[in-house]
Amino acid sequence: MNSIATQLIHSIPTDPLTGAVSVPIYQTSTFVQEAPGVNKGYDYSRSGNPTRAALESLIATIEKGAAGAAFASGLSAIDAVLKLLETGDEILAVDDIYGGAFRIFTQVYQKFGIKVRYVDTTIAENVLNAITPKTKLIWLETPTNPTLKVSDIEAIAKIAKSRQCLLCVDNTFASPALQLPLTLGADIVIHSATKYLGGHSDLIAGLVVTREQELGDKIKFIQNASGAILSPFDSWLVIRGIETLHLRVKQHCANAQAVAEFLQSHPAVNKVYYPGLKSHTNHTVAARQAKGFGGVVSFTLKDDTVDAANAFITSTTYFKLAESLGGVKSLLCHPAQMTHKSIPEAIRRASGVADSLIRLSVGLEDAGDLINDLENAFAKIKSRAGKKEQLAEAFV
Ligand SMILES: *Cc1c(COP(=O)(O)O)cnc(C)c1O
Secondary structure (H helix, E strand, O other): OOOHHHHHHHOOOOOOOOOOOOOOOOOOOEOOOOEOOEOOOOOEOOOOOHHHHHHHHHHHHHOOOOEEEEEOOHHHHHHHHHOOOOOOOEEEEEOOOOHHHHHHHHHHHHHHOOEEEEEOOOOHHHHHHHOOOOEEEEEEEOOOOOOOOOOOHHHHHHHHHHOOOEEEEEOOOOOOOOOOHHHHOOOEEEEEOOOOOOOOOOOOOEEEEEOOHHHHHHHHHHHHHHOOEOOHHHHHHHHHHHHOHHHHHHHHHHHHHHHHHHHHOOOOEEEEEOOOOOOOOOHHHHHHHOOOOOOEEEEEEOOOOHHHHHHHHOOOOOOEEOOOOOOOOOEEEOOOOOOOOOOOHHHHHHOOOOOOOEEEEOOOOOHHHHHHHHHHHHHHHHHHHHHHHHHHHHHO
């Protein structure tokens, strides 16, 4: 089975007991035992549940790993990976990192003596130069949020291996429909399944997949010991989302490419961030390591002010103002006031999150309608700017 479309659909088992085509939701806390320790493979749903197990084996198959584990959120998946570390260990992380990952690194794990250093991983040599004997984990997101930076997974995996570090890739933005980090040498993949895998903005979930079984066993131990498991119902929802992942992601990519090209040609736009544009710094790396460029597009305005961004984000109809991404409905957000609000202004700007930066999660509506929606919002902010000028002139 080498086509991802077929694999996504046929790695989901039919129920051996009843033949049910949809994986049954085993909504149970415990399982009857014939004698102590004699059971049908399950004894307690924190340790294992058949619905969750179906999802865990599905994600391991499609990410081409040995073992999968499903968690209550993307952050609890990240948390489980961090628990592989010990006091004194160091993490080397991509500088444009997801805000929640930054928070758990600095505000939870730092006090246990785990140090994190951030580097621009878009240049692989930077990683090599920053590794110390204490570095045990390299943390990549590619593409990143919200500036869509792309890092070369294969090159960084080689560096990690030569220095006996684990490489973990947060594959949330690409999804396994586009990018398979474990086949490029990564040791661990994590997901916020809340985004493209779930795909319908109706759940919070996280996944971990390891290339080797031994590391997977450690993650499974942590999952059971810490207990942040995904519920049977949410496991079922993620399975259901994955059934259409391939189709959805294809359309997300096509729509995002059209939107990015439209933005690039618009006179009110300063810069467009999308790996599918030839102007993107690491376009060739993205084209080599992924089958598509994803559904997230960010851009800045020529009028680089919070005011202008505010006027824009409140002027669209189909793009709804909300955090998150990867669902069927298009969303937009303003990182400076939303996801990156807690980061000091100077640091935020230096990392590329300009005052007017707007992030779009391009959904599955008709691409022409989405472009019209953006066109109308530009027209509205232009007439607003015109009025402001008239006012200013009136006061001269
Ligand atoms: C949303 C997100 C997370 C966190 O996932 P939750 O499901 O919200 O806990 C982690 N990484 C990336 C890249 C994300 O977009």
